Amino acid sequence: MAKTIIPFGPQHPVLPEPIHLSLTVEDEIVTQAVPALGYVHRGLEKLCDIRDYHHMIQVVERVCGICSKIHAMCYCHGLEEMMQVEVPPRAKYLRTIWSELHRVHSHLLWLGLFADGFGFEALFYQLWKIRERVMDINEATTGNRVIVSVNVMGGVRKDLSLEQIRWILSELELVESELKALESTILDDYTVKERTVGKGMLTKEQAYDLGAAGPTLRGSGIAQDCRQLNYAAFSDLEFEPVVEYDGDSYARSKVRYRETLQSIDLVRQALHKLPDGEINVKVKGNPEGEGVARVEQPRGELFYYFKGNGTKHLERLRIRTPTFANIPPLAAMLPGIELADVPVVVLSIDPCISCTER
Amino acid sequence: MPDTLLFILVVVPFIAALGLYALRIESLRMVLVLATAVLLTGSSLALFSHETVAFSTTLLGVNPQPLIVLLDFVVLFIILAVGLSAKHRLIIYLAGAQIVLLAIFKLVSPAEATGQAMFLVDPLAKLMVFVVSVVGSVIILHALPYMKNHEEHLHLTTSRQPQFFAVMVLFLGAMNGLVLTNDLGNFYFFFEVTTLCSFLLIRHDLTDEAKANSLRALWINSLGGLALLIGLLWISLDLGTVNIQQILAQTPEAAFLLLPIGLLCFAGLTKAAQLPFQSWLLGAMVAPTPTSALLHSATMVKAGVYLFLRFSPAYSGTFFSTTVAFVGGFTFLAAAALAISQSNGKKILAYSTVSNLGLIIACAGIGTPAAIAAGMFLIMFHAVSKALIFLCVGTIEQRIASRDIEDMRGLYAIMPVTAIITVLGALTMILPPFGMLLGKWMAIEASAHNILLVIILALGSAITVLYWARWAGLLMSYPFKGRIYPESQPALTRLPLLGLIGGALLLSFYAPAIYNSLIYPAISALPLAMVDTVPATSWGILVLDRGSFPVIPLFLVAALGLFAAIYFYKLAGKVKPTGPYLSGAQTPDDASAYAGPLRQSIIPSSSNYYLEKIFGEVAINRWVNTAAIVLILLMLGGGL
Amino acid sequence: MAEAKTTEKKIPVLATQAVENDNLKAEIRRLKSEGYRLVTLTCVDLDEEHVDLLYSFDKDLEMVHLRMQQPKSTPAPSISDILFGAFLVENEIQDQFGICFDGLVLNFENYLYLEEEVARTPFCKYSVIRKDAQ
Amino acid sequence: MFKITPMTKNILKNLITKKSTRPYPFVIREPFEESRGELYNDIDNCIFCSTCARKCPSQCITVDKEKGIWTCDPFVCVFCGTCMEACPTHCLHHKRTWRPVSGQREMIEMQGTPPKSKKKAAAKKEEASG
Amino acid sequence: MNMLSKFLQTSRIKSPWVLHFDCGSCNGCDIETLAVLTPVYDVERFGIINVGNPKHADVFLVTGTVNHRNKKVLKNLYDQMPQPRAVIAIGACGLSGGVFRDAPNVVGGVDKVIPVDVYVPGCPPKPEAIIDGVVKALELFAAKS
Amino acid sequence: MTSAQVFLALIAALFLAPLAVGVLTGVDRRITARMQSRLGPPILQPFYDIGKLLGKEPMLANHWLAFCSFLYLAGAVTSVVLFFLQADLLLIFFVQAVGSVFLVIGALTVPSPYSQIGAHRELLQIIAYEPLLILVIVGIFLATGSFKIEAVYAMEQPLLFKLPLLFLVLGIALTIKLRKSPFDISASHHAHQEIVRGVYTEYSGPYLAIVEIAHWFEIVLILCLLSLFWSTGVVGLVLLLGITYFVEILVDNTTSRMTWRWMLGTAWITGITFSLINLLWLYYG
Incomplete structure (x- = not known):
């Protein structure tokens, strides 16, 4: 039978980022999907030869604009461990607060884009409207909306005043209540469920073997969350990894929705427990030796590998981002679905191509 | 004079066929075919100048009856012989049964009542003769270069064309006889001759597939023949006559006759390849395309629906009539749905033919004057348009060596003229102001009081649009900068195409006139017709009691729109060309390919939606066939 | 985890298993x-x-690393037939370091990220001649 | 209806409540206290020590000590604020408003007077801090 | 006639349809560009719709660094946009390559490949700045026609 | 009809009706924006869009696009004119099908996968709504005894009372025709969908303007059909149209886009069931 071959991307309105999929479809059923990458590849790991390891904080923040804070935190966390720097507790808490705020805005953004992927514009707009409050918190506390640049080696650059804490708490109340008003739409709407339930199935075994990460993994029933590694202030905060067992797009969106609420709660806990003290320590010397760091990004587990040689330039910096790990599961999910569900399934792993290709 | 015309229409083709078979010289064959075509066309047109005429039992002073009886048995024995040589039990039984029954019939049938017309030229017959002779002649002319090409392609050592053209011409005579005869016995004879012709033409290429399919066609049609013969015998026993006019004159009161008439209709269903008998028509597509055009869409299968229309006064207003409408309507819908899943051009045409014949049968079943008029319109327009498209597909097939519509993508670049003619042909099938749609419009308006039927027709008509529109679109689908090659064809290929498309347009334009002169007399002569419900025309507007269709005004508007569109098209010649949108991934040197993964340059391809899972033969054949059988049983039951 | 070396400061070293x-x-x-x-x-x-x-592996958040020294001139064995998920990263290494992998299930042949203009081995400090993967 | 399409409630509520659009070019919202906008050098206080140039992760600042020219490519600047914090004289700061859009490439070039005496001291101090 | 041409001119300014292409951005500028479409900024006030198809677009919003692979895409998309058109480069990366200027696979700013009409600096620029950029592009339209 | 009436009808059909729909579209976009808590574009935005498109540089991937876009317009205009001349409803329906078919053929002429997929989806939409429209028209016939529009205006009671379910069926067809959620599968106003702008993808500049204008005429036709359901009073008519359109916007904003399989199933099953019930009630009731 004759086939339709479609170039899906690099420029495509439904995918915010340039990824290319060569789709072969028959009657709108995808029979083959071959991804092509490289439209965002910059080779920024190599920049560590030119920029010193302090500069690299700003560079790794721009690996991905949506979770920039978490990249910087992972980078600093790893290097600090390598160089045996003890970060003051207040800085740890502040890092946690901003990283969880990033998770909130990233998940809201994703929920919106996901809604857009199946053509629910009103929901998309409402979620992004809520997200603006989080962006305001970011801007008010750090000076920038998206790439906050608060991390430095040995701590953070900005502090929170009491007044700000109170304001953040009240804003978070609003975010939570506005989000909960949309809960029934995100989780129970007939048309939404029709478009997401059973689409892009990934079984528990598949997810594990293909190396899925983050909500994609947790949506398939594996409760693994790198925040359990207790970096930053997570050892003092109470939370349980969010797990869903169905392994479809709906389960993944449910995971992300529940994680949003969980992160709001974590920010709240951290703000209540915020200890007094310094917000950074001076870091001396240059990194030497090898080390790894793992933190939980909104999209999943982020893995950094460092190799220093005693100079201010790192010898090797390797970033493995969660989307990079989620591309093979995606390739496994695509065949057999409808063309109309391609955006839904592609978005369901929350792809961050700019992370993937760096 | 009418006698001569009749002689030319019915007998001359038989003689010409003998000549064609005997003369094995190409140029002579051409002359003979041309002469026959001209003669037939001329006489069929000349027939229009006559009012309804009934002919006596003699033709030019000779009584052909004994000859017909003889030939009848000859035909049946040939069929029997075919069955025996192919060891096809069904054919043997069917042929044997017919021989026995025919013998009985000849023994018991009343001597021909004198003074009864053996042939009758009424408007319906005129219409059919026109379709057979004119459209048939055009197709046979087109077949001349086609068959030459065809045999070159097959590398035949000895030409089989004499046989081919002999059968084709013979068929024209038989078909003319079939529609003109007023005697059911003779009708049966001509019916069997067309079956035989069809069999011979399907197996013409002598491939295994052709042979198998021809046998299937033969047994299904023989089944129809048997049903016809039983019905005939029954009627003659009951009424003592087999004269169609006399039967029609008695039937409205003679309710007991509905079952034999049902058997006649059953024969019509097999001939018209209605569900569940469609398989033989689809198999018949292995034959050379002129065969498909002539027998399997334009004319022979029309014999089936002709039967329904001819006898519609006999059953109108009964429960039987309603079931006939449903049988036809159901075929209309189901065959259209089946056509969606096809990519073989000729199979699409076959299903479309089955579907449209179903619509005509539905019209016969509805039985109101407007519906009968719709049926007659549909017969005419369908013949012209469908013959045209078949010939186009044949022409295209010889050029691109494929009849798959996917391979016809972008045909405009290779065969601009044929492509445009094909597109126009497809559009005449689905769009106003063309005749097919006029017929469909009348059919839906006439059936509007029958809710279930109108739902079926509504669905079927929408689905029809789908498979025609996508075919028309993909023929023109070529890249902007793609070179367009001028097309050269032999005159005998090009002219029939031009003639048919011109005919389709002109006939559509003159639909009101045709209505006035031909169809109006036919339907107003119907026994049940109440004059005030008979449609009328004024100012080129066809008026029913419940609606109106302004044919000529619409044509004017369409022409205006077309001219403006052509003007725009011309203007667009100066416009900056650009490649299709390919998400920005197109390669620098070829705007219609894109740089895919693995550094490949991929040309994106598109294919139609065939919806195999929903409308595929595998998915629904069993269901629709079962439903059709149930409906037919219901129909025959309605006869009781 | 980190083993002390005889410098004035402890240099952290990743605990690895050589293969x-x-x-x-x-x-x-x-x-x-x-x-x-x-x-x-x-x-x-x-x-x-x-x-x-x-090669970094994980089980319940515990990591295990395998270390393999690989000459640049010979192809490394691909593990993508055992773990499909490895195909992407192996392709990436092909792109950046010019190492070839034997038996990659989906081989982008050094052009996963890069175009012809820059298809060298950008991540090698010491330049090597790129061989086309088979 | 609210059960099948729960969004209806939300939508209808939006229809009657105040819209959340900020009519931006007509009403300009007061920027936040901490906003990092356009980079601005109070050139009179600048000692041309080049700390900013060295600390800048995108290397968008060049300082010519001899001529006393401080240049910054605003199209490369990533508005991270590192230079502002590193500046020993606090002459660099971000405005609270963003840098205006422009129709062509442009550079910020500022001419100041390099204080001869302070220059070396500042440079030394910078070296010490590493 | 005069009225009609005047109307055409106004409508050119009143209805800029945008095509947004993420040309290797880190998503920062990207989400800010999307944010201007959402209720809080709502650029549909100016008639702006994200059409996602170069053949319908008037304004081309480009975010991110250009690399060797997507520069071809950028050029293709630009070529498919009918006149009159405007290109807006957004963010430090789109203007010059930003922090990634020196990375191995980076060509530089958008203007290395296609002519840029409006530059919107920022990393990422605030949604308000992007609106400013579009408004500036509209002024260019007005000047062109 | 007198010639003066014909003239007035022509004016109304050719100029007033599309202008009204343009404004209606503007209002639609405004209300949609308000529902999404936004300000929205000016009411005249659709006209600006058309004006802008007309002034763009023409660019084509295939000449036949120009040809087909114009015939689409011709089909749509003719059907509206026929409506205003009070012609046969079924005929009007078939004439508007000409337009839809040419839109599809135009999109099919370009070997662009997005346009082709859009065209096929459009064809699927056609087979989804065409039977429904025919059934609505048949319903009107059964209620009035004629396919002519005059017969509807001769009614003393609004058709809505006789054909309430068919009105809903017409609503389904209207949603498909308006390209609104959940049926915006072949093309939509905003491009956030998997096939870019679907059937519109390859029409650009002035040709897109023509296609948009033709679409306005199509909307006029459907709204006219809706208006037949309250032909007895202007107030009722306006109310009916207003409420229907508002519900359309509401549905658009509260549902996601569905797939064509769902559309075909839903449109046929609900549409045919509703029509069957209503027609049977009309026939026997």
């Missing part, structure tokens, strides 16, 4: 059967001739 070309696949299979899942591969440029390939 060779021949027993790599066996080790990978063993880890897979023990329930480890692949996190990623890391390629580290050592000198003109060699790179280190680090």
Whole structure:
């Protein structure tokens, strides 16, 4: 039978980022999907030869604009461990607060884009409207909306005043209540469920073997969350990894929705427990030796590998981002679905191509 | 004079066929075919100048009856012989049964009542003769270069064309006889001759597939023949006559006759390849395309629906009539749905033919004057348009060596003229102001009081649009900068195409006139017709009691729109060309390919939606066939 | 985890298990059967001739690393037939370091990220001549 | 209806409540206290020590000590604020408003007077801090 | 006639349809560009719709660094946009390559490949700045026609 | 009809009706924006869009696009004119099908996968709504005894009372025709969908303007059909149209886009069931 071959991307309105999929479809059923990458590849790991390891904080923040804070935190966390720097507790808490705020805005953004992927514009707009409050918190506390640049080696650059804490708490109340008003739409709407339930199935075994990460993994029933590694202030905060067992797009969106609420709660806990003290320590010397760091990004587990040689330039910096790990599961999910569900399934792993290709 | 015309229409083709078979010289064959075509066309047109005429039992002073009886048995024995040589039990039984029954019939049938017309030229017959002779002649002319090409392609050592053209011409005579005869016995004879012709033409290429399919066609049609013969015998026993006019004159009161008439209709269903008998028509597509055009869409299968229309006064207003409408309507819908899943051009045409014949049968079943008029319109327009498209597909097939519509993508670049003619042909099938749609419009308006039927027709008509529109679109689908090659064809290929498309347009334009002169007399002569419900025309507007269709005004508007569109098209010649949108991934040197993964340059391809899972033969054949059988049983039951 | 070295400051070293070309696949299979899942591969440029390939695995948030020293001129065995998820990172290493992998299930042949204009080995400090993968 | 399409409630509520659009070019919202906008050098206080140039992760600042020219490519600047914090004289700061859009490439070039005496001291101090 | 041409001119300014292409951005500028479409900024006030198809677009919003692979895409998309058109480069990366200027696979700013009409600096620029950029592009339209 | 009436009808059909729909579209976009808590574009935005498109540089991937876009317009205009001349409803329906078919053929002429997929989806939409429209028209016939529009205006009671379910069926067809959620599968106003702008993808500049204008005429036709359901009073008519359109916007904003399989199933099953019930009630009731 004759086939339709479609170039899906690099420029495509439904995918915010340039990824290319060569789709072969028959009657709108995808029979083959071959991804092509490289439209965002910059080779920024190599920049560590030119920029010193302090500069690299700003560079790794721009690996991905949506979770920039978490990249910087992972980078600093790893290097600090390598160089045996003890970060003051207040800085740890502040890092946690901003990283969880990033998770909130990233998940809201994703929920919106996901809604857009199946053509629910009103929901998309409402979620992004809520997200603006989080962006305001970011801007008010750090000076920038998206790439906050608060991390430095040995701590953070900005502090929170009491007044700000109170304001953040009240804003978070609003975010939570506005989000909960949309809960029934995100989780129970007939048309939404029709478009997401059973689409892009990934079984528990598949997810594990293909190396899925983050909500994609947790949506398939594996409760693994790198925040359990207790970096930053997570050892003092109470939370349980969010797990869903169905392994479809709906389960993944449910995971992300529940994680949003969980992160709001974590920010709240951290703000209540915020200890007094310094917000950074001076870091001396240059990194030497090898080390790894793992933190939980909104999209999943982020893995950094460092190799220093005693100079201010790192010898090797390797970033493995969660989307990079989620591309093979995606390739496994695509065949057999409808063309109309391609955006839904592609978005369901929350792809961050700019992370993937760096 | 009418006698001569009749002689030319019915007998001359038989003689010409003998000549064609005997003369094995190409140029002579051409002359003979041309002469026959001209003669037939001329006489069929000349027939229009006559009012309804009934002919006596003699033709030019000779009584052909004994000859017909003889030939009848000859035909049946040939069929029997075919069955025996192919060891096809069904054919043997069917042929044997017919021989026995025919013998009985000849023994018991009343001597021909004198003074009864053996042939009758009424408007319906005129219409059919026109379709057979004119459209048939055009197709046979087109077949001349086609068959030459065809045999070159097959590398035949000895030409089989004499046989081919002999059968084709013979068929024209038989078909003319079939529609003109007023005697059911003779009708049966001509019916069997067309079956035989069809069999011979399907197996013409002598491939295994052709042979198998021809046998299937033969047994299904023989089944129809048997049903016809039983019905005939029954009627003659009951009424003592087999004269169609006399039967029609008695039937409205003679309710007991509905079952034999049902058997006649059953024969019509097999001939018209209605569900569940469609398989033989689809198999018949292995034959050379002129065969498909002539027998399997334009004319022979029309014999089936002709039967329904001819006898519609006999059953109108009964429960039987309603079931006939449903049988036809159901075929209309189901065959259209089946056509969606096809990519073989000729199979699409076959299903479309089955579907449209179903619509005509539905019209016969509805039985109101407007519906009968719709049926007659549909017969005419369908013949012209469908013959045209078949010939186009044949022409295209010889050029691109494929009849798959996917391979016809972008045909405009290779065969601009044929492509445009094909597109126009497809559009005449689905769009106003063309005749097919006029017929469909009348059919839906006439059936509007029958809710279930109108739902079926509504669905079927929408689905029809789908498979025609996508075919028309993909023929023109070529890249902007793609070179367009001028097309050269032999005159005998090009002219029939031009003639048919011109005919389709002109006939559509003159639909009101045709209505006035031909169809109006036919339907107003119907026994049940109440004059005030008979449609009328004024100012080129066809008026029913419940609606109106302004044919000529619409044509004017369409022409205006077309001219403006052509003007725009011309203007667009100066416009900056650009490649299709390919998400920005197109390669620098070829705007219609894109740089895919693995550094490949991929040309994106598109294919139609065939919806195999929903409308595929595998998915629904069993269901629709079962439903059709149930409906037919219901129909025959309605006869009781 | 970190072993002390005789400098004035402790240099952290990653605890790794050394493997060779021949027993790599066996080790990978063993880890897979023990329930480890692949996190990623890391390629580290050592000198003109060699790179280190680090295979990082994870089970319940505990990591295990395999280290394999690989000459640049010979192809490394691909593990993508055992762990499909590795195909992307192996392609990436092909792009960046010019190392070839034998038996990649989906081979982008050094052009996963790069175009012809820049298809050299951008991540090698010491330039090598790129060989086209077979 | 609210059960099948729960969004209806939300939509209808939006229809009657105040819209959340900020009519931006007509009403300009007061920027936040901490906003990092356009980079601005109070050139009179600048000692041309080049700390900013060295600390800048995108290397968008060049300082010519001899001529006393401080240049910054605003199209490369990533508005991270590192230079502002590193500046020993606090002459660099971000405005609270963003840098206006422009139709062509442009550079910020500022001419100041390099204080001869302070220059060396500042440079030394910078070296010490590493 | 005069009225009609005047109307055409106004409508050119009143209805800029945008095509947004993420040309290797880190998503920062990207989400800010999307944010201007959402209720809080709502650029549909100016008639702006994200059409996602170069053949319908008037304004081309480009975010991110250009690399060797997507520069071809950028050029293709630009070529498919009918006149009159405007290109807006957004963010430090789109203007010059930003922090990634020196990375191995980076060509530089958008203007290395296609002519840029409006530059919107920022990393990422605030949604308000992007609106400013579009408004500036509209002024260019007005000047062109 | 007198010639003066014909003239007035022509004016109304050719100029007033599309202008009204333009404004209606503007209002639609405004209300949609308000529902999404936004300000929205000016009411005259659709006209600006058309004006802008007309002034763009023409660019084509295939000449036949120009040809087909114009015939689409011709079909749509003719059907509206026929409506205003009070012609046969079924005929009007078939004439508007000409337009839809040419839109599809135009999109099919370009070997662009997005346009082709859009065209096929459009064809699927056609087979989804065409039977429904025919059934609505048949319903009107059964209620009035004629396919002519005059017969509807001769009614003393609004058709809505006789054909309430068919009105809903017409609503389904209207949603498909308006390209609104959940049926915006072949093309939509905003491009956030998997096939870019679907059937519109390859029409650009002035040709897109023509296609948009033709679409306005199509909307006029459907709204006219709706208006037949309250032909007895202007107030009722306006109310009916207003409420229907508002519900359309509401549905658009509260549902996601569905797939064509769902559309075909839903449109046929609900549409045919509703029509069957209503027609049977009309026939026997």
